[in-house]
Amino acid sequence: MTDLPNLPPTSWAVLGLLSFGEELSGYDLKKWADWSLKFFYWSPSFSQIYGELKRLEKVGYATSRVELTESTRGKRVYAITEDGLDAVTRWARESPVEPPVLKHGVMLRAWLGHLLTPERLREVLEEHGAYAAKMSRRAEADAEGAAEVAEWAYPELVLRWSARYYEAERELTRQMLADLDELAARED
Numbered sequence: 001m002t003d004l005p006n007l008p009p010t011s012w013a014v015l016g017l018l019s020f021g022e023e024l025s026g027y028d029l030k031k032w033a034d035w036s037l038k039f040f041y042w043s044p045s046f047s048q049i050y051g052e053l054k055r056l057e058k059v060g061y062a063t064s065r066v067e068l069t070e071s072t073r074g075k076r077v078y079a080i081t082e083d084g085l086d087a088v089t090r091w092a093r094e095s096p097v098e099p100p101v102l103k104h105g106v107m108l109r110a111w112l113g114h115l116l117t118p119e120r121l122r123e124v125l126e127e128h129g130a131y132a133a134k135m136s137r138r139a140e141a142d143a144e145g146a147a148e149v150a151e152w153a154y155p156e157l158v159l160r161w162s163a164r165y166y167e168a169e170r171e172l173t174r175q176m177l178a179d180l181d182e183l184a185a186r187e188d
Contacts, residue, residue: 004087005059010044013037014052015061015088018080020151023067025077026050036146036155039139039162053078061087110176118184122177129173136166 007015017032018024024032026049033043044052056062061084066074080088106128113121143159146152 004091007055007059008052009041010048011052011055012088012091013041013044014049015056015080015084016092018056018062018078019085019088021080023065023077023079025067025075026053029053029078035142036159039135039142040158040165056084060084106173118180122180125173125177125180129170129177132166132170132173136163136170139163139166 013033014029017029017037022028026046029049030043030046033049037043053062053064057064057078061081062078063081064076064078067077068074106124109116109124110121116124139159139162143156143163146156146159
């Protein structure tokens with residue numbers, strides 16, 4: 001992989017979105033990222049997407065054109081180039097497996113539990129559990145939508161993985177609440 005440019009993960013994510021073969025606007029890319037990437041990676045902002053598109057065009061991995069619309073301004077759409085498809089394919093196949101980065105704000109707050117009241121920590125955990133339940137339902141719903149399009153078979157699998165991840169996060173939150181109850185009982 002030494003002949004691939006040293007691109008940030010966001011570049012590979014945007015290039016990956018383009019790899020499904022459709023011309024997409026920056027707005028479309030943001031919608032697609034919100035639809036799928038947000039469940040397991042993150043959803044880049046519009047400014048990040050447009051910055052990466054410029055970078056990808058500069059290295060020859062994407063092209064753009066203005067698509068004329070009924071409005072006074074055209075819409076710029078982007079497509080992956082053959083070199084871009086080759087690069088993202090090689091990146092997906094050959095990049096080393098990296099451990100996931102866990103930056104879990106709720107865990108950090110629980111770790112600082114001595115600075116919170118037990119009631120407030122319980123509220124934080126319950127709010128997190130509700131969020132995890134909501135994300136699990138959304139990922140499952142998006143996976144069902146993806147199942148309707150043959151080309152989205154792998155995104156469907158990852159969305160189902162995401163739903164299971166958030167369900168597991170919900171269970172871990174329940175266990176943490178039980179651990180808090182046990183801690184409170186020991187302190188009494």
